[in-house]
Amino acid sequence: MASNTTYEHDVIVVGAGGAGLRAAIAAQEAGADVAIVSKLHPVRSHTGAAEGGINAAIREGDSWEDHAYDTMKGSDYLGDAPAIEALCRESPKETIQLEHWGMAFSREEDGTVSQRPFGGLSFPRTTYAGAETGHQLLHTMYEQVVKRGIEVYDEWHVMNLAVTDEDDPTDRSCHGVVGYEIRSGEIAGFRARDGVILATGGMGQVFDHTTNAVANTGDGVAMAYRAGVPMEDMEFIQFHPTTLPSTGVLISEGVRGEGGILYNGEGERFMFEHGYANNDGELASRDVVARAELTEVNEGRGIEDEYVHLDMRHLGEDRILDRLENILHLAEDFEGVDGLEEPMPVKPGQHYAMGGIETNEYGQTCVDGLYAVGECACASVHGANRLGGNALPELIVFGKLAGRHAAGEEFDEPEIETGKRGDHEDADFDAPVTLGEREPGSDAGPADASAAADGGEAVTDPDAVLEVAVDREIEHVEELLETDGVNHAEIRSAVQETMTANVNVFREEEGLKEALVDLREARDRYADVGVSDPSRTFNTDLLHTLETRNIIDIAEALTMGALARNEFRGAHWRKENQIRDDENWLKHTLISWNDGDPDLWYRPVILEGENKRYEPKVRSY
Amino acid sequence: MSTQVPQQTDETDAESEPDAEEEPSKGDLRREKKAKRAAEREREAEAAAESAAGENTRELKVFRFDPEVEGKQEPRFDEFHVPFEKGMTVLDALIYARDTYDSSLTFRHSCRQAVCGSDAMFVNGQQRLACKTQLSDLSEPVRIEPLPHADVRKDLVVDMQHFYDQMDAVEPFFDADELPEDELEEQRQSRANREKVKMSTRCIWCGACMSSCNIAAGDNQYLGPAALNKAYRFAMDEREGESRKQERLEIIEQEHGVWRCQTQFSCTEVCPKDIPLTEHIQELKREAVKNNLKFW
Ligand SMILES: Cc1cc2nc3c(=O)[nH]c(=O)nc-3n(C[C@H](O)[C@H](O)[C@H](O)COP(=O)(O)OP(=O)(O)OC[C@H]3O[C@@H](n4cnc5c(N)ncnc54)[C@H](O)[C@@H]3O)c2cc1C
Ligand code: SF4
Ligand code: FES
16 A cells, blocks of 8 residues: 655666666765666666667777767757767766776777777767677666665656646756555655656657667656656657667667668668768668668668668678677567578667757756756757767766766856746747647546646645655556556557657658647547556556556657657658758757646757857768 | 435545535546446457457466455466467567456566566476567467566566575676776776676576576575676676685685586576576686685
8 A cells, every 4th residue: 555655865866777877876976875766677777778889089089079070960950069068078988987897898909998880970989898788888887886885766666756836947846756666556755855867768669669668658758847847859759770670679780880781672772872871871870871761662662661671791700790799689589580691671660869858968957956867868969860879978978967966066057058048939839739738627537647737736845845746646546546447558559650650750740730639639538547457566557557648748749849840850851841941940849848738949059069169061971 | 327426425435526416526437437448348358359269369378466456366377369470479479468458467578679687487387588489489378477486476577686685695796906097098808808708798687597496496595597697707807806806706605606506507598698607607616616726
């Protein structure tokens, strides 16, 4: 039965992937009493699936400035320079830090760590551990968490944040989280004296063909959103060009980095032969390759009208076994293909969310005491398109910065603004349907669970806010368990279907509007959702039901952004305006929950770096 | 639709508003919906089962148990028929069964690609990762049970705490005697040494090995194959240095350490990451012997 225990720490980190673990270590090193709360045991986090590597300018002939230039160009000039520069400047130190923590990197003859070329990079700076870099990184960092005795509440699902309820989100503050212990069904408050750091990872479950884990449901993004933090650049979703057709399992870009070749159904090396990327071919940026593949398929040159081939046989068995062994296992186990003997079938799949919780270059959100790092955050370093190998350094660099900041270390004033203040512009946005949450009390639907959102009395007392949030969640769970309503799985798959059909690699106005209509319907059905498993023990039916709500909120914001942004930039392509429109669109899309009535607005991108301005150039490869 | 609030007071109590006479109460509405939904879902499940019966399906027999739900407190097996598709894994089949027939069917899973180690189960009498096991490789009915030698929490979910405790017991973290002073300078490691520890670093903490081990089943304190492999991973890493290695060998030599292993190879057989666990344990034994000789 639910109870009212309260746990208390200086800093609470939500999530135990690479970002959460790094943040916890940093906060502890800065003197804080820190705890991690995670719905999965740390080593089960999806960081473990990362294959290719970590970008870091650690070699002679390379420089963090070059890395920053590549990243800005890759972002299609929608990354904010202060965040990009922080990433590139800090990554070498952080990457070597991992080595000092014992990470099993691949090695050169002289014993130094190996680096490989990756798409969109002007120097082979992707530092790797075979084709299992993420697994090695995750375990290495968890080991250090164990070494330091950092407290981990594992298999505790965070349901909500304890955020005060002032009218203006920028006046609000965060004082903890509400957790649900999966094993016992206990609902408890976790009070954070100094800060809450969200590190909840990706949101791939918004789509049905994804490289992301089943647990990647964007919980942190949705919780922060409903508490008043804007979602930034949600329309920018990276579709990875090489995923296995039957499962979405990723075939690392490392295969192309090592020389793997893409062929269409006619045996043509289409990246060159059809002129998609005359210089870089297979190693062009991911969005370019993903669109090329789909164009081939749409024009009838695909294989089984679905995929193309990725061939690595010519690399030779030795090199494949040495550097890409894991790929052989994946192709064999999940597609039944022997990569040494035959080309591997591949197609684009949802892979990474460039957008997320709006933060500055220290991971701070506009709500005092609330931070976000890793894939759930948008600082923004990836802008309209993330370069391969740039997410893992993001985890460790911003994990560290946010951890220290939350623990009270002094930093310079941030250059990136957060919240709807400063330089911003209201959007002129017309939706085909009503968006957001229906009026409170208009139906017997589930009560809105957010402490800082609509319904209920305003709570501005920091001491009371956690208690109120816990009570709301207890009530919410009771209600869900009592209702034998629509099964969330039906709603979730309806959302995934419309997102994959309408908000995929190629986007057009009509489809996007259709998606919003479908999402409205999903939201309405969700008002009747219920949980049929009555158990308090490991009730995954209940947890998935909570996640599905998050998926709906995220899908809606993502689609709104895609509809508003009528241009072609990075991963976002619009049929009606197939050019990058710098005159009108050098700006971030932000969506505020606005107590249930989503509000879309913009903020200009920051191209002014520490020592130079990044002038937008044509992004050709 | 009932509006007879007074007749239902004992059921609606706290939830019925005093002035709700004209309107059915929230509780009423919910109960009504609940009944309707339940009937609907039953029909849907029946329809799905019927249509599944006609197609190319596979039969699963799945272990069920819930300590607090009536009818599930006594362990039992439920049968599910799932439509077969090429490439379908045991995990896919379980997800189908859960989402179509019974949303209370419970199992851990996340990555779907053999890296998170969540879904080790006992499938047709062997420890396997559900996401990495093709249905087409199994005989029917496919019998799915939780990992043996662990406490079952519910359905296919077992308590992993003991496994985690054993991992913790070997000080599972890199801890070099010395580090380069320059924060930008890496430690060197030879390719050969990296190769030597490579397989041992692949462990995903799934617990399959531990569950398959007879010794671990009989001796609860036995460190077990995964923890010993973890110890190997660090003891053999040349970057840590001699003095740390010494401490590590002491840990694995303790009463419930390497000497318990009777080289039955069951762990090696079930490890989904193909880690040569028994070999690693044997090598640790040899290192320990060498090390002891040094001091004689
Ligand atoms: C297949 C694949 C390959 C990739 N390869 C590369 C690569 O080679 N290089 C690169 O740079 N990037 C790569 N990426 C991207 C990168 O791996 C991810 O962006 C990154 O690992 C995300 O890390 P994270 O710490 O933000 O989240 P995750 O590792 O996903 O961790 C999220 C954590 O949050 C917890 N959590 C979530 N919701 C809740 C909740 N409600 N309550 C409590 N806890 C919660 C989870 O338990 C988990 O511990 C790859 C991604 C994928 C999918
Ligand atoms: S050694 Fe193998 S079987 Fe044992 S926990 Fe690790 S991956 Fe699983
Ligand atoms: S689901 Fe992650 S290992 Fe099987």
